[in-house]
Amino acid sequence: MPGRFANKISSMSTWAGLLKIWPDIDYGYxxxxxxxxxxxxxxxxxxxxWGLIPHWSKEFSSEYATFKARVxxxxxxPAFRDAWGKKQHCLxxxxxxxxxxxxxxxxxxxxxxxxxxxxxxxxxxxDKWGNDGLYSCTMITRPADxxxxxxxxxxxxxxxxxxxxxxxxxxSQDRQNFLHKxxxxxxxxxxxxxxxxxxxTNGSRLIEPIEI
Numbered sequence: 001m002p003g004r005f006a007n008k009i010s011s012m013s014t015w016a017g018l019l020k021i022w023p024d025i026d027y028g029y030x031x032x033x034x035x036x037x038x039x040x041x042x043x044x045x046x047x048x049x050w051g052l053i054p055h056w057s058k059e060f061s062s063e064y065a066t067f068k069a070r071v072x073x074x075x076x077x078p079a080f081r082d083a084w085g086k087k088q089h090c091l092x093x094x095x096x097x098x099x100x101x102x103x104x105x106x107x108x109x110x111x112x113x114x115x116x117x118x119x120x121x122x123x124x125x126x127d128k129w130g131n132d133g134l135y136s137c138t139m140i141t142r143p144a145d146x147x148x149x150x151x152x153x154x155x156x157x158x159x160x161x162x163x164x165x166x167x168x169x170x171x172s173q174d175r176q177n178f179l180h181k182x183x184x185x186x187x188x189x190x191x192x193x194x195x196x197x198x199x200x201t202n203g204s205r206l207i208e209p210i211e212i
Contacts, residue, residue, distance in 0.1 A: 003067070004196060005031050005097035006111075006207055007038065009119045012093060018164060019093060019121075023047040029095075029206045032199045033067035039090040039126060039137045042168070046126075048090075049136040053129040054079050060130070069125065069138045071157065071179045080138065083125040087170040090124045090137050091159070096207065098196055099152040099189075109196050110151050111207045114158075115186040121164050122156040123179055145184050158184050 006029040012019060020043040025036050031050065039048040051067040053060060066079050074080045096113025097120075114120050126137040144155040157179045159167055166178070190209040195201045 003033060003098075004199075006095040007031055007093065008204070009093060009095045012119050014118055014161060015093070015121060015164070018043060018161065018168075019045060019091070021045055028202045029204060030196055030199060030202050031094075033065070037092065037137070039092050039124060039135075040168075041088075041090050041126065046090075046135055048126055049134065050138075051136060052079060052083065052125070052127055052138040053134065053136045054082060055127050055129050056082065057129060060134070066136075066138055068141050068154075068156075070154075071140050071142045071176055074125070074140060075176065080125065083127045087175075088126050089167050089170060090126045091121050091164055091168065092124045092137065092139055092156075094120050094122065096120065097156065098192070099148070100197075101151040108212060109192050109194060110189050111192045111209075112148060112151075112155075112187055112189040113207075115188045120156075120158045120185070121161075122158055123167055140179060142180050145187065148187065148189055151189065155184075157182065158187075160185065 008027045023038050023045045025047050033051045036047050037050045038045045069080045074084050096111050098109050100107035100109050102108045123140045124137045139156045141154045142157050191212045196206045
């Protein structure tokens with residue numbers, strides 16, 4: 001499951017009718033948990049913290065890794081179950097995401113994106129915390145497609161345009177089954193520079209393929 005992704009997207013024409021108003025945030029090639037990202041509850045996007053803070057939390061805390069949520073257990077985990085139960089769905093757009101593979105201390109990063117390179121929409125949920133109304137979100141994950149399982153056993157849940165519309169409208173009654181069994185768009189993956197491990201690095205060079 002990604003701990004980094006790229007949201008510098010040159011064109012999302014496929015989703016132009018769905019994602020109409022983008023929030024004013026920083027877009028780049030090395031987004032990490034805790035940063036503010038674009039998330040869509042409707043055609044108007046919202047700036048949200050990547051890493052969900054449940055509404056009932058007494059204080060802001062980054063102690064727990066709430067930037068990802070397993071579809072199999074999202075309904076029962078304390079941090080996520082209220083947002084899940086209220087169907088507080090969102091869409092998180094990205095150019096693609098990074099995963100690492102290899103022995104500890106010598107892991108090789110890979111960039112994973114749609115084969116057409118036009119971006120991905122992944123399923124998420126959000127919550128609103130505190131008097132100032134801090135919005136935050138998490139990506140939902142499922143077992144990875146077999147083509148990329150050797151890199152990492154989990155992946156975010158990518159949605160087609162019609163699936164994304166369903167997700168926002170909460171049409172599906174059995175939402176876990178809906179997300180678990182979706183057919184992914186065709187994905188491509190390739191090794192990239194290890195510079196991406198440094199959260200302070202940025203730039204398009206991070207998604208350029210390298211030889212290993």
